[in-house]
Amino acid sequence: MTQFGTIKHAFPGSNTPNGFHSFFNYILPQKEANQLYIIKGGPGTGKSSFMKRIGTYATEQGLDVEFLHCSSDPGSLDAMIIPSLKIAFLDGTAPHVVDPASPGVTDQILNFGTFWDADKLTPYKDNIIAVSNRIHDGFSKAYYYLAAAKNIYDAYIFTERKAINPTAKLKIEKDIIHQVFKDVKDKEGIGSVRHLFSTAITGEGVLDYIHTLIGTTKNIYFIKESFGCNSKKVMQSICDTATAKGYAIECYHSPMDPDKIEDILIPELDIAITISHPLHKPRIFPTLIFDLTAALDSARLKSLDFELDKDKRLFMDLIDKACNMIGANKKLHDELESYYINAIDFTAIDNLYDTLIQKFF
Structure with a gap:
């Protein structure tokens, strides 16, 4: 019986209150890569389908694969x-936009633009420009909604912090650090x-792939938090401590506050730390x-309940408006x-797929 590889899912970027936030330079670091293929081409040229086909073939050969999804269209891939x-x-x-950092060494460009027939696109020039402009305006409005949501989010934090017992919070944070690293x-x-x-x-709303990233991890530490009484400080401390101890880690960030880490994976130790709040709800079994x-x-x-409830409802409504616009x-x-x-030669893309499959496998 063939043993299929596992698939992890994540997002290399997200829509945020400050616009699109990209972590594309962390997909596969240059110094670790044998080959980075940067695919150029317009919408509908088959970039995502091409990556899915190669990734699926790899899992059928028993190799593990990571599918990194597009935050604007989760059904499409931004990377594999x-x-x-x-x-x-x-x-x-x-x-x-990604350009080769080491052209011809680790980085190769696959130009899918060479596979289209420009004569078939020319009659639709005005339509293409008009729709592109409407898409640009739509994202601008979505980001205005998210910026407004971030202001309400910050107002909620400002209010709820009045109820925090700092001594009690510090004690819990120290306990978390101790438990995670006591045998490390x-x-x-x-x-x-x-x-x-x-x-x-x-x-499609606020989506997550947390379970595919940490669901099978042996030791999962789960931190229940609220927007105001949050884990931002302790998660950063865990990140700093793990790297200071010499471990390679993966940090997964909040789309509402990209400076805030919400999941940490330490593969070598089979340890994961994740948090829970209204926008981040891991479907896992914690240790x-x-x-x-x-x-x-x-x-x-x-x-403070009445004031916080109003802020939370307004915040969630603005998130919904942004998601609807996207x-x-x-x-x-x-x-x-x-x-x-209708203008792409998909046979040429199939031939490229066959060539790369032979090269890799």
Whole structure:
């Protein structure tokens, strides 16, 4: 019986209050890569399908694969990695324009633009420009909604922090650090950090792939938090401590606050740390649970309930508006793709696929 490889899913970028935030330079670091293929080409030229085909073939050969999804259209891929071969494919077009850092050495460009018939696109020039402009405007409005949501998010944090017992919170944070690292030995050198998103704000709502990243990890530490009584400080401390001890780690960030780490994976130790709040709900079975919200003074919090509830409802409504706008843009993007699909020579792409499969396998 054939043993299939496993598939992990994540996002290399996300829609955020400050626009599109990219971690594309962490997909497969240059010094670790055997080959990086940067795919150039317009919408509907088959970039995502091409990456899915190669990734699926790799899993059928028993290799583990990472599918990195597009936050604007989670059904599409922005990148695909085969870690054991140290090979990655990535979409190098807007909004995450990527150019070769080491052309011809590790980086190769696959130009899918050579596979289209420009004469078939020319009659639709005005349509293509008009739809592209509407997509640009749609994302601009979505980011205005997300910026407004971030202001309400910050206002919620400002209010809820009045109910935090700082001594109690510090005690819980120290306990978390102790539990995670109590049996961890130091290694020589400084560890490395890879940054991605496990959660993204998309046209289908706030989606996550947390379970595919840490679901099978042996030791999973689960931190219950609220927006105000949050784990931002302790998660950064875990990241700093792990790298200071010499371990390579993966950090997955918040799309609402990209500076905030929400999941940490230490593969060599089979350890994962994840958090839980209304926008981040891991579907996993934890080894140990910590409750940061226990540091909230219940009497003080009760006096703030009405104000916090109003802020939370307004915040969630703005998130919904942003997601709906991104979803409407997806329909426009489908229209844009339709012009290119009819102009592409997919037989040429099939031939390229066959050539690369023979090269790798």
